[in-house]
Amino acid sequence: MSAPEPTMSHAGAPVGGLLVLVDPVARRLDGESVRIAKDVLCAGATAKVSLPDSPEEFARALARRGHRRPVVVGDDRALLRTVTLLHRSRDLLGEPLSLIPVGPVGSLTLAGSLGVPLSAVMAARAALDGAVQERDLLVDDSDGVVLGGLRIPPPARAQVPPVRSYRSLLRMLLPGPPGTAQAPAGPVHRLRVEADGVVLADVDHPVQDVAVVTRQAGGQAEVVVRLTGCAALTERAATVTVSGADFRYRADHAAVSGPLRRRTWTLRPAAWSLTVPR
Template structure:
């Protein structure tokens, strides 16, 4: 990376409040390796305005998955995503950085800042829905977990054992089921008449890999460019965040739609 490369370092306000020391370290490393303009927005709205005014500077976000998603969403909606490679220095609790780590961003402010300076851009797929929302990593439908069964007491276990010895044990209900209609490139994978335990989606090689999980049978997969899910009001979990309820949503894969700076050994993976 040239010493003349100019960076716009946007520090997410949540990152600044939660881990000021990591923010300071990342800023020092970036400023030592490039000409860096530091922006310290206090609200998500100021974060957006800072990104909009980046000019020719390369944007670097210091924050968690939500901050990265905010930046990608803004650039997508302004139709500037293809020409603005992003960089991320992950700052936050591990559970708020699962998407970033899955994409290949190294943990720790020093390693991540060095990747910003010395790495290369990897072009990644994007799932875009019909409300102009985006998904960077995984999508799960619906965003509902089966309730955990209470742990049996010793007395309850003994009674269950006696019942089992006297007569066959009853069938234990499986996971909670949902009535969803799932279409992949127009091909029907599931319908409301045959409930499913859930659906998971991820983009792979320019297509969506769709996995339908029946209540008892093994899951089955399909690949598609366009996925449509409909049914009674449902919520979905995209990049770890819940959205909805909706009755119908369509996602389209945009191959190599955005660029993220990663370490060189990761960029070619």
């Protein structure tokens, strides 16, 4: 459902039509911040406020926005949902997006890393008269998107039976035969990591973790690979492929994805834009 569309503009200078999409979770958790954001936005621009009750209604409202610029009131997941929908409809290069972060602090990590103020008032003011910041986007081979970055953490440590744990402790404390290679400390991956076709790690060398971070319209992602017993390798690339034994990854501080045997991420330079304070 949608609230009536206000026609007032701040100081008689409208900044263009806005579609204010209020995520239902934000409305339920912090109605006061939502109200403040709506008041600031409606006082400064011609705005249509949409209050979808489900992801499907959210998607329909976004698709029917016309020439209005989207302003999302919600957390990181709401922003990620919006970018994903616009990417899949091939409409991401239109008007810049704005985010009014509303939600628990732990659900706004991505927003903060992108330079969005965590204050509803400051974020609403940035949506009205902030600077437009172009940003790169990572798109994977299943058409998923990554806004800020992703990480392949070390695999979870398996539970070890008590007797085996005791024997493992003895093996760790007692020196082995001369020339015996030491096993890496803690769980590790056996992965092949390629950046623009250059092999940064292969399955014969244990990998502790991998991180890929996008940049502000930089044209390349930063790839960091930590190998056991070596200094971290850092490379910049437009395409990153990880393959090997089952692995999981966490993108944009969201839920963990996987397990997978292979995934390729391709950078789309300046694929979307976000308003931030000047």
